[in-house]
Every structure is written in structure tokens, then in C-alpha cells.
Amino acid sequence: MSPFNSPTSSELCDTILHVTSTMLDAPVQQMTLHGATTSAGQWTGCVTISGPFSGGVMVTCPRYFAESMARTFLDEPADKPVSPELAREALAEMTNVVGGNLKALFSPAGSACRLSLPTVSSERGNTQGGKVIFEEWFDCLGVPVCVTVYASRAANESTVLQECTS
Amino acid sequence: MKAIIVDDSRATRSVIRKTLLEEGFDVFEAGDGKQALEELKKTGPVDLALVDWNMPVMTGFELINELRANLDFNSMAIMMVTTETESSQVQRALEAGANEYVMKPFTPDVLREKLMLLGFARD
Numbered sequence: 001m002s003p004f005n006s007p008t009s010s011e012l013c014d015t016i017l018h019v020t021s022t023m024l025d026a027p028v029q030q031m032t033l034h035g036a037t038t039s040a041g042q043w044t045g046c047v048t049i050s051g052p053f054s055g056g057v058m059v060t061c062p063r064y065f066a067e068s069m070a071r072t073f074l075d076e077p078a079d080k081p082v083s084p085e086l087a088r089e090a091l092a093e094m095t096n097v098v099g100g101n102l103k104a105l106f107s108p109a110g111s112a113c114r115l116s117l118p119t120v121s122s123e124r125g126n127t128q129g130g131k132v133i134f135e136e137w138f139d140c141l142g143v144p145v146c147v148t149v150y151a152s153r154a155a156n157e158s159t160v161l162q163e164c165t166s
Numbered sequence: 167m168k169a170i171i172v173d174d175s176r177a178t179r180s181v182i183r184k185t186l187l188e189e190g191f192d193v194f195e196a197g198d199g200k201q202a203l204e205e206l207k208k209t210g211p212v213d214l215a216l217v218d219w220n221m222p223v224m225t226g227f228e229l230i231n232e233l234r235a236n237l238d239f240n241s242m243a244i245m246m247v248t249t250e251t252e253s254s255q256v257q258r259a260l261e262a263g264a265n266e267y268v269m270k271p272f273t274p275d276v277l278r279e280k281l282m283l284l285g286f287a288r289d
Contacts, residue, residue: 022271073177075184086176093175096220097270100249112252115220117174 004053004113007105012134015101016147020140023094024072031139033146043088044125045095051113053106055133055151057099058125059091065143066091066120092118102149128152167286168212170194172202172229173247174221178270182216182247185274189281199224203232211239214286216268219248219259227262234263243284247272 013030021028041063048056067082070090076082096118103113130152138145169191171179179195186193194209196202198221206212215233217226224232226246233239245266246259256267266280 019271022273025273070177074180089175090177093177096175097249100220100270101251104251107252107254110254112250112255115249117220117222 004051004106004108007102009134009136011105012102012149013136015105016098016136016138019098019101020094020138020145023097024069024140026141028141029139031137031144033137033144042124043091043120043122045091045118045120046125047095047099047118048116048128049099049103049106049113050116052108052111053103053113053151055130055149056127057095057102058127058146058148058150059095059098060125060146060148061091061140062143063087063122065140065145068141068143069094088120092120095120098147167214168192168194168209169214169216170196170202170205170209170212171216172196172199172221172226173216173218174198175218178218178247181274182277185277185281186216188274189278189286191286198222199226199229199232202229206239211242214243214245214281214284216245216247217264219246219250219255227259230259230262230264243286245280245284 017028042060043063043066045059046056066087070082070086071078073090100115103115107113127150130150132148132150134149136147167190169186171182173179174197183193194205196205200223217229219226230244233242244264245268246264247268249270251269259267266284268277268280
């Protein structure tokens with residue numbers, strides 16, 4: 001028996017849609033992205049999950065979208081410049097909330113996985129040798145945003161993979 | 167009414183601050199539990215502390231324990247505002263002394279509802 005819950009892809013998507021649309025105060029939709037996306041100008045927010053489930057969550061978006069999120073959260077006008085630090089904080093918080101809500105789906109009843117503090121990198125996210133078990137794109141105000149979940153625990157990984165791709 | 171927002175995210179503090187100001191609070195802010203204790207030593211007890219769980223230096227859970235063990239601050243209302251959404255974590259926070267619990271993400275209306283439950287909202 002798996003020590004953690006194995007959410008379906010649909011459950012993960014629904015949670016991401018709820019979190020992102022609430023935080024952005026705007027509708028968000030799942031989208032299909034054809035072809036490779038450029039990594040230039042992309043930032044990735046990362047949180048790791050430990051406990052019954054071990055892995056992580058990454059949120060990847062263009063830098064300008066992180067700046068846009070910062071303006072939204074700080075209630076600033078659309079044309080006001082945003083510092084890189086504030087933009088990173090905005091993406092970090094989005095990653096933190098997405099990751100926190102997703103980890104709850106993996107936590108078994110009566111127990112909780114632990115979430116790391118978020119980090120933001122201007123490089124492609126690193127799964128640290130883990131296996132990607134979920135990766136979907138979301139249309140956030142016309143901007144493609146990718147959410148990736150990976151499992152780093154070898155044991156029971158196949159269970160998660162099977163559930164999340166069904 | 168006075169409130170302190172304890173969250174390492176300036177973005178989240180900004181969102182919460184906006185609602186609190188609309189509800190008539192004087193608002194103080196801190197980026198972690200240790201900063202909050204230092205701020206509270208300067209301001210004295212406030213009516214409400216809104217506390218994130220996962221923060222560097224001192225977590226929100228540790229801060230609640232500190233506040234509830236301190237006679238100067240143990241009567242303050244405490245609202246956890248966090249991504250820790252598992253029922254076991256909610257239970258832990260309430261047992262440690264939190265009075266209310268708000269899960270991120272939240273809307274201003276949800277925050278107002280929680281303020282009302284604590285007897286703070288204007289209507």
C-alpha cells in the first residue's frame with residue numbers, strides 16, 4: 001500500500017486552476033502547447049515536498065508574467081516598473097501556494113507532507129533526478145504557464161505515475 | 167484596532183493589508199516570526215495577528231507557541247493564513263492557540279468572513 005495518496009491528473013489540474021485563478025483574480029484555462037517553448041526569459045519557481053511523498057513542484061513562466069503577477073498582488077498600475085526582486089517574490093508565492101495545495105493531495109489522511117520555502121531560478125527547473133509525473137500548461141491571462149510535479153521517491157513511483165497520467 | 171501581518175511574502179502582505187485597511191485596522195508587518203516578536207515588543211500587543219506557517223528564521227507555528235507562552239501577548243487573536251491545507255495541520259495550529267485558519271489562496275471576501283467570525287469586521 002502506498003504511504004501517500006495518488007491524485008489523478010484531473011485533481012491536480014483542478015487544484016492548479018483554483019489556485020491560479022483565485023490569486024490572479026482572473027479565469028485560467030488548461031491549454032495545449034505545441035512545439036518547444038523557448039527557455040530564454042523564462043523563470044522557474046520551485047518547492048520541494050518531503051514526508052510520505054517526496055518530490056517537488058515547479059512553476060515556469062516568462063519573466064514578464066512574474067512582473068505582471070507582482071503588479072497584481074501589489075495592486076500597482078500595469079505600466080509601473082517592477083523590480084526583479086518583487087517579480088521573483090511574486091513567482092515564489094505563486095509556487096508556494098500551488099505547491100502547498102498540491103502537496104495536500106499527496107498527503108495521507110491524518111498526516112501532512114512538508115513543503116520547503118520557494119526558490120526562483122532564471123534557468124530551467126531541475127527535478128534533481130526525480131521523475132516528472134505531471135506536466136501541464138495553463139493559459140494565465142494569455143500567457144502560457146507550466147506546472148510540473150516530480151517524484152523523487154523511487155519506491156511507489158510507478159503508482160503515482162500510473163494515477164497521474166490516467 | 168491594530169493588526170500585524172507576519173508573512174515572508176510581500177505580495178501576500180500587500181493583499182492582506184489592503185483588506186485590513188479597508189476594515190479600519192492600523193497595520194504592522196513582519197517577514198518572519200522573529201521579526202514579528204521584535205515588532206510586537208515595540209508596538210505592544212495588537213488585536214489580531216495574521217500568521218503564515220512556512221517562513222524562514224521562525225515559522226508561524228513557532229511564533230504561535232511563543233505568543234501563547236507570553237503573558238504580554240497571549241490574549242491576542244491569531245489567524246493562520248497559510249498553504250498548509252491538510253486537516254492535521256489545521257488541527258495542530260488550533261491546538262497551539264490559533265483562533266482561526268485561512269487557507270491560501272483566499273479572496274478578500276473570505277478574509278472578511280474570518281474577521282467577522284473573530285468579531286472584527288465592520289459588517
